[in-house]
Amino acid sequence: MAAARSAGRARDIRLAYLLLAPTLLLFGVVIAYPVGWEVWTSLTDLSPLKDGSAEFVGLSNYRRLLVDAEFWRATLVTVVYAVVTSAGKLALGLGFALLLARPFRGRALVFLAIFLPWAYPAGVSVIGWYWTLNPPTITAYAPFMGHLKFYVDSALGGGAWAFTSVMLFNVWRGSSFIAVLLLAGINSIPPELFECALLESKSPWRRFRLVTVPLLKPFLALGVFLSITSAFADLSNVWMLTAGRIVFPLVGTHAYWLAVKVGQYGPASALALTMGPFLLVVLLVLFRLFDRAERSAA
Amino acid sequence: MAQVMMKDLNKKYDEVHAVKDVNLHIRDKEFVVLVGPSGCGKSTTLRMVAGLEEITGGEITIGDRIVNDLPPKDRDIAMVFQNYALYPHMTVYDNMAFGLKMRKFPKPEIAKRVQEAAEILGIQELLKRKPRQLSGGQRQRVAVGRAIVRHPQVFLFDEPLSNLDAKLRVQMRVELKRLHDRLETTAIYVTHDQVEAMTLGDRVVVMKDGWIQQVGEPLELYSKPANRFVAGFIGSPAMNFMEVAVAEANGALWLDTTGLRVKVPAPLAGRLGAYKGQRITLGIRPEDLHMATSNDPADYSFDAIVEVVEPLGSEILLDVKVGQSVIVARVDPTVRAKLNDKLRLALHPERVRIFDNKTELAI
Amino acid sequence: MVIERRWKKWVFFYIPLTVFVVGTLFPFYWMTVTAIRPDAELYRSWRAVNNAPFWTLHPTFEHFRDLLAKTTFPRWLLNTFYIAVASTAISLLCGLLAGYALARLRFPMAGALGTSIFVTYLVPPTLLFIPLADIIRDFQLGNTPWALILTYPTFLIPFCTWLLMGYFKTIPKELEECARIDGATRVGAMTRIIFPIAVPGILSAGIFAFTLSWNEFIYALIFLSSPERKTVPVGVVSELIRGDIYFWGQLMAGALLGSIPVALVYSFFVEYYVTGLTGSVKG
Ligand SMILES: Nc1ncnc2c1ncn2[C@@H]1O[C@H](COP(=O)(O)OP(=O)(O)OP(=O)(O)O)[C@@H](O)[C@H]1O
Numbered sequence: 001m002a003a004a005r006s007a008g009r010a011r012d013i014r015l016a017y018l019l020l021a022p023t024l025l026l027f028g029v030v031i032a033y034p035v036g037w038e039v040w041t042s043l044t045d046l047s048p049l050k051d052g053s054a055e056f057v058g059l060s061n062y063r064r065l066l067v068d069a070e071f072w073r074a075t076l077v078t079v080v081y082a083v084v085t086s087a088g089k090l091a092l093g094l095g096f097a098l099l100l101a102r103p104f105r106g107r108a109l110v111f112l113a114i115f116l117p118w119a120y121p122a123g124v125s126v127i128g129w130y131w132t133l134n135p136p137t138i139t140a141y142a143p144f145m146g147h148l149k150f151y152v153d154s155a156l157g158g159g160a161w162a163f164t165s166v167m168l169f170n171v172w173r174g175s176s177f178i179a180v181l182l183l184a185g186i187n188s189i190p191p192e193l194f195e196c197a198l199l200e201s202k203s204p205w206r207r208f209r210l211v212t213v214p215l216l217k218p219f220l221a222l223g224v225f226l227s228i229t230s231a232f233a234d235l236s237n238v239w240m241l242t243a244g245r246i247v248f249p250l251v252g253t254h255a256y257w258l259a260v261k262v263g264q265y266g267p268a269s270a271l272a273l274t275m276g277p278f279l280l281v282v283l284l285v286l287f288r289l290f291d292r293a294e295r296s297a298a
Numbered sequence: 299m300a301q302v303m304m305k306d307l308n309k310k311y312d313e314v315h316a317v318k319d320v321n322l323h324i325r326d327k328e329f330v331v332l333v334g335p336s337g338c339g340k341s342t343t344l345r346m347v348a349g350l351e352e353i354t355g356g357e358i359t360i361g362d363r364i365v366n367d368l369p370p371k372d373r374d375i376a377m378v379f380q381n382y383a384l385y386p387h388m389t390v391y392d393n394m395a396f397g398l399k400m401r402k403f404p405k406p407e408i409a410k411r412v413q414e415a416a417e418i419l420g421i422q423e424l425l426k427r428k429p430r431q432l433s434g435g436q437r438q439r440v441a442v443g444r445a446i447v448r449h450p451q452v453f454l455f456d457e458p459l460s461n462l463d464a465k466l467r468v469q470m471r472v473e474l475k476r477l478h479d480r481l482e483t484t485a486i487y488v489t490h491d492q493v494e495a496m497t498l499g500d501r502v503v504v505m506k507d508g509w510i511q512q513v514g515e516p517l518e519l520y521s522k523p524a525n526r527f528v529a530g531f532i533g534s535p536a537m538n539f540m541e542v543a544v545a546e547a548n549g550a551l552w553l554d555t556t557g558l559r560v561k562v563p564a565p566l567a568g569r570l571g572a573y574k575g576q577r578i579t580l581g582i583r584p585e586d587l588h589m590a591t592s593n594d595p596a597d598y599s600f601d602a603i604v605e606v607v608e609p610l611g612s613e614i615l616l617d618v619k620v621g622q623s624v625i626v627a628r629v630d631p632t633v634r635a636k637l638n639d640k641l642r643l644a645l646h647p648e649r650v651r652i653f654d655n656k657t658e659l660a661i
Numbered sequence: 662m663v664i665e666r667r668w669k670k671w672v673f674f675y676i677p678l679t680v681f682v683v684g685t686l687f688p689f690y691w692m693t694v695t696a697i698r699p700d701a702e703l704y705r706s707w708r709a710v711n712n713a714p715f716w717t718l719h720p721t722f723e724h725f726r727d728l729l730a731k732t733t734f735p736r737w738l739l740n741t742f743y744i745a746v747a748s749t750a751i752s753l754l755c756g757l758l759a760g761y762a763l764a765r766l767r768f769p770m771a772g773a774l775g776t777s778i779f780v781t782y783l784v785p786p787t788l789l790f791i792p793l794a795d796i797i798r799d800f801q802l803g804n805t806p807w808a809l810i811l812t813y814p815t816f817l818i819p820f821c822t823w824l825l826m827g828y829f830k831t832i833p834k835e836l837e838e839c840a841r842i843d844g845a846t847r848v849g850a851m852t853r854i855i856f857p858i859a860v861p862g863i864l865s866a867g868i869f870a871f872t873l874s875w876n877e878f879i880y881a882l883i884f885l886s887s888p889e890r891k892t893v894p895v896g897v898v899s900e901l902i903r904g905d906i907y908f909w910g911q912l913m914a915g916a917l918l919g920s921i922p923v924a925l926v927y928s929f930f931v932e933y934y935v936t937g938l939t940g941s942v943k944g
């Protein structure tokens with residue numbers, strides 16, 4: 001009997017592992033090994049500049065981080081960066097999504113226009129932004145932008161203008177994606193729910209707060225999550241928009257700088273790894289939200 | 299064509315014991331209906347026959363093969379689902395032909411069979427359409443058509459009519475019955491609608507909480523329910539139940555409660571002897587009650603006060619109060635009754651059922 | 662009443678919409694204007710007569726011509742296309758299979774394996790390129806497209822898997838069960854019934870993956886070194902900025918041309934893309 005029972009199941013289990021095999025194999029090589037390397041390196045003093053083999057130094061890289069002012073500054077900047085850009089993306093994205101929620105003439109075109117910033121290769125559009133915000137001195141409107149940069153920098157400290165442009169770029173690009181995500185969310189909500197709400201309350205604001213937002217919660221949570229993770233790991237945007245002259249380092253750029261420019265693989269790895277637990281917490285909190293919304297919808 | 303046997307069939311999910319010790323022998327060409335309230339394990343039983351659920355314990359035989367180990371495709375069965383499960387990306391023709399294609403039938407044979415089935419079901423004009431261009435009733439027909447083109451050994455139906463509106467449901471019910479008479483294929487049909495069960499089934503299996511309560515021909519279930527659950531489940535409006543005491547007086551046994559005192563009919567008296575002085579449950583079907591006339595003996599009639607009148611045209615349902623309890627009587631449409639009227643009702647002594655209070659089994 | 666309505670519509674709809682759209686599109690406008698602007702106009706002084714910073718007076722295609730003739734830009738386009746298509750195909754295939762297994766099959770460790778696939782999304786990619794560079798050297802894939810084709814899936818697969826898993830969950834189980842009764846094996850039901858129905862989801866995952874690989878910058882910068890092997894984002898930046906000299910006109914022309922494939926993909930599949938996303942989150 002037991003053998004008979006397991007026959008069909010064994011087939012399923014075998015199939016499941018077979019289907020997962022390509023993914024797991026690839027991940028074993030391109031994720032598991034590098035992450036393992038990173039964990040190991042964070043416990044050593046490995047450096048390309050140093051001869052001889054790396055020495056095991058225990059947790060001292062982490063301990064050094066905790067008392068490193070640079071690290072705390074990077075963390076602070078990253079948090080500010082993540083919060084500000086996420087808030088901006090969410091606000092703009094929600095605005096776009098709501099404006100596009102109802103059909104009007106030319107909606108498809110507007111949709112494409114709004115989607116363009118995300119669909120456009122960032123590595124390329126970032127150049128457009130750099131050109132717009134930091135024009136070379138000889139160009140026509142350079143003096144104007146030069147003044148702007150001067151005012152921002154003198155109000156907030158050197159490099160503030162560059163940092164602002166990174167945030168602007170990020171919001172510009174991200175809100176485009178969030179808008180599409182939320183639009184998909186709005187489309188997936190049965191219209192009866194909105195009609196029902198229309199009967200219940202006259203105030204559009206109340207309807208928005210009590211009906212639209214709760215129904216969109218899973219989508220909002222997903223948007224926030226993607227936005228925050230990308231903020232933490234952001235490297236290329238910052239690098240390119242500031243032409244490598246980073247005055248306000250993020251955790252990601254700081255780690256890159258430590259590893260590539262200073263050659264301290266150990267501390268850099270430790271730094272990169274500290275992001276993990278933080279993101280995990282964010283993910284769990286958002287999952288909670290996501291879950292609760294789903295359960296109440298069911 | 300084949301018989302289906304279930305031996306000590308059990309199904310356990312992590313926490314739910316969904317099917318318990320089911321033993322059932324479905325004969326060749328028989329139309330058997332599984333009926334019971336929601337969650338009683340009907341679908342699970344059917345799905346084990348289909349091979350879609352693992353069998354936790356026991357054995358299923360189709361024809362003369364034990365199929366526990368066979369994947370669904372090798373069991374030579376066809377199934378019709380509640381939501382029809384038509385493949386949305388294929389036309390009606392392709393939907394019906396899919397099973398034959400998978401079994402590598404030659405093209406002309408496939409075309410012939412699909413055509414044949416389409417004619418039987420009257421869906422020839424729909425063959426080129428996609429499922430989303432069909433009405434509910436048409437989808438239903440396509441789903442049945444897809445099952446019959448394969449000439450399987452057994453048909454399995456899981457509540458195939460419950461997504462249709464009332465009128466269409468009655469119509470399809472008749473068609474299914476005719477189809478079965480014509481194809482003579484063994485069929486297992488799951489429903490929670492007892493009318494469907496009674497009208498379609500050669501035999502009906504009543505289930506509750508994973509147990510089989512009773513297996514029998516429709517009229518047998520109606521007239522000789524094995525326990526209180528079956529008695530209440532089969533028949534509409536449902537059987538009335540009243541708790542009564544068994545008392546002896548004047549050399550006869552009486553069933554006694556406030557407002558009601560009827561003599562135990564002779565054939566029951568022998569079986570009730572052991573219950574003297576105890577309480578039992580009396581079951582009377584609404585249609586077994588009528589307005590008392592001078593011909594009705596006083597031993598089998600009682601007074602009642604009308605609480606609700608529901609005229610249905612061909613009959614009238616009266617909710618009446620007898621002592622403490624409220625029961626339903628189904629009376630002639632000519633009866634004129636008003637709220638709070640006091641009437642005298644009589645029962646058919648040989649049609650009352652009595653049940654043990656503890657075991658709920660019929661006595 | 663009607664007048665008030667119209668007034669409201671302008672304030673709450675047309676004006677914000679216009680502002681938003683103009684804001685989003687301005688950088689593109691700017692790039693276009695720059696790309697067709699002759700150098701003489703490009704580098705004209707602020708105070709010069711005839712100065713029109715937001716407009717091009719004598720549009721020219723010389724930057725495009727230079728870009729196509731004097732640089733390896735066409736090669737970059739080809740490389741990027743090849744790499745994006747290949748890595749998308751790999752990721753889609755893996756994501757399809759893994760997503761199906763996670764959505765439909767019960768097996769030991771399903772939860773753990775599923776989670777670990779998604780957690781890779783949380784691994785900050787910042788330093789992974791250092792050990793990855795070792796691996797790539799060991800397999801002698803350095804400076805070949807394969808270096809990217811095999812590494813991009815690391816961030817593409819989790820998303821594809823997640824999206825497709827959600828999509829599969831919205832497809833009624835009965836369809837597959839019916840197919841299995843009709844004579845298909847599990848794999849048969851998967852490839853003949855589930856995958857065709859999941860086409861919108863597959864397309865939207867594919868578009869997403871294609872965009873991400875088309876846009877990727879860091880790995881492409883590190884793993885490819887010879888100019889003719891580069892991808893568009895890296896090539897444009899590293900070859901058209903020499904030291905401190907920016908070839909602005911060509912940069913902008915490259916930026917515009919480099920995005921055409923992605924724009925094409927989107928304008929064809931935008932409907933699918935939205936339905937695909939919707940399906941996935943609903944489930
Ligand atoms: N996949 C499952 N996992 C756990 N429990 C299940 C599963 N499927 C069914 N059950 C449980 O098994 C019991 C029987 O379910 P089944 O679907 O057979 O009921 P049913 O008689 O068909 O009811 P209905 O008329 O509502 O379809 C129920 O209590 C149900 O909750």
Ligand SMILES: [Mg+2]
Binds near residue numbers: 340341
């Ligand atoms: Mg059921």
